[in-house]
Amino acid sequence: MTPTLIATGCYSSAGSGRGRGIELLEWSPEQGARVLATVDLPDPSFVIWSADGTLLHAVLETSPTRVVTLRPGADAASLEVIADITLRGEGGCHLALGPDGRTLIVAEFGSGTVETILLDEDGVPAELIDLDDHHDFAEGRTPHPHQSVLLPESDLIAITDLGLDRVLLYRQDRLDGHIDLAAELALPTGSGPRHLAADHESSELHISCELSGKVATAMRKPPGTGERSFVGDGSSIESTWDVTSNVAASGIEGENAVSHLELSADEHHLLVANRGPNTLSVLDRGQQAPQLLAEIGVGAHPRHFTQTQGHILVAAQEADRIDVLRLDGGDLEVAAEPIPSASVSCLAPRP
Template structure:
């Protein structure tokens, strides 16, 4: 692991609805025992609640949880001292809360919690957002059911597939999209969950054979397994392989604490032997072993109030505690998590993104 890294912190800002600085860039140094942090620069933007680095680490894309949603891109110099806004694109919709690079590598796909929609944006030859090219309204999927209100919360390009997965907290399902050669996305399937689950974020293994879904409303982790659909006897053997689908195999409580757990972010560890899940309510980070047939919570560590997001850096886990105004620093050794130094002050921190190694 590199001992140096540049961390982008997005969150709710004083120019928006929170206490933070917008986007802040922090230089990290880890000697294996203590984490040293140096504040490099800040960019005042209203509520950049999710940020994403370009693959080469020169650009930082941010989705602003505003009305309308804005997609802002910063160009970040080598040392992170002089970030510059180079694109600012308003989108159709409101309350953008997550974005991901499309499967085509030439688009960004944005989940808009507030308006219940997913926007697709084309990138130009400089990898800057140039135009919105598609808008998918999840309200069109409600079919007149009055008590359903769509809230897409995340976009994930599922590895080993051509699918984009969008957990919708209000519709209690993960919607699956395919992306055309022009960049637009079309609905191709879904993973339904029990009513009241509230799927928020998900993590897929390296082939998307298993998808683990953090359910905010139920406090459960749903594990969906990928299976081949049975081919029709009328289909000749020379036809392409049967399509795939995912079926929920298990629902597991993430937290062992008495408090109701509103799950937020979920990730696999590098060797895919365990899951990390943040639980608001008990305000903990949970480690779930995947050694058995279903995930099992084996370690749970207290962190700051309202852990909304986290990221992994080698054996360190950095946790954005939104209402605790801090970033907790944990060290993982196998199935054990321990505090690794004092929390880093970070008002209203909502998202953490490590710059790719250049």
């Protein structure tokens, strides 16, 4: 197989970890991994590629938040910083391309805000154009936005807020790029929604709940049938999904700060990373509620994972390694020796 280029974000020695900031790895199941390039940046907590794979965007979990864009050199043997924007909030933990492809949407856990950055015609960050403060509808609670996800077959952007126990659903204005609150999904108190995965039609949403150790599943309701609630400016928003189940993400007793989750390529299974048990779980989606099928041990503090070339690569942050697994039907197995990567926080295969 042709090797995959994988960007990693690592909490760095220049920040709060032991890693080297951003690494570019060349990886294949047959040959393993080798490091091609590194850039020392403080605490890049999440990285994503541009749609064409020519640029790499990173959010730095700093105060204030920074967003850095890098361009790989020939054969990815180097990384050049071509943009470095300082935002107004702090503690940025996730970023995603907006639905228009012309913006970056940044979730800031520390300040409870979501910021939108306009990209220029070359896809490089140009300016901050919008800031949405979740304190505006926190009702005395402390907001902690954690992730933004574009919902398939929809014009909605789902932003999980761990502090508010809600998933806030935004729409982006096609003219100015600003995002506006359109709907919400309320979760049980104490859930702590962290990450979200949707099926190809967004009929089902699965949410990893860091504080409860569970996976919540929400089913979409017919348009116009949701309850409406009022937000800080007096306007009302609709609830368009209903939580239908809450199941334990791990079969191991004890605390579980669930982190990332994804659907398998065929959407038959749900993969979930568990911090505390330090496992990766596979759940069957074919029942009324997801059911635990298998669970395998991985390195300490599995913060994130990705799927590529028929394998699952798990970022085990406190074990300083990337575990290499394979999903075989409904079972998980170790596919290769772990890849060393200090304080690794996220993984992004190049498209």
